[in-house]
Amino acid sequence: MELRVKQQNETVRQVLADVYEEVNWAYLAKNYFGKSRSWIYHKFAGLNNGAVDDFSDIDREKLKAALHDISARILQTADKL
Numbered sequence: 879m880e881l882r883v884k885q886q887n888e889t890v891r892q893v894l895a896d897v898y899e900e901v902n903w904a905y906l907a908k909n910y911f912g913k914s915r916s917w918i919y920h921k922f923a924g925l926n927n928g929a930v931d932d933f934s935d936i937d938r939e940k941l942k943a944a945l946h947d948i949s950a951r952i953l954q955t956a957d958k959l
Contacts, residue, residue, distance in 0.1 A: 903915065
């Protein structure tokens with residue numbers, strides 16, 4: 879239970895720090911959310927036009943599913959080598 883509470887206190891950007899540079903966020907925003915690259919970068923920044931803007935719980939779940947999908951596709955591709 880403590881782990882879940884800790885994750886809620888961290889921003890999405892903080893949680894993704896280890897892989898942030900390796901992911902094409904513009905591709906992910908367009909293909910998994912139907913949104914622009916600026917939308918996802920505003921979410922990571924936590925601000926949109928000066929107002930606080932974070933990922934909703936639904937968007938966090940979508941992001942999680944997208945990362946799982948991409949990771950599975952990478953593993954399948956690597957196994958073909």
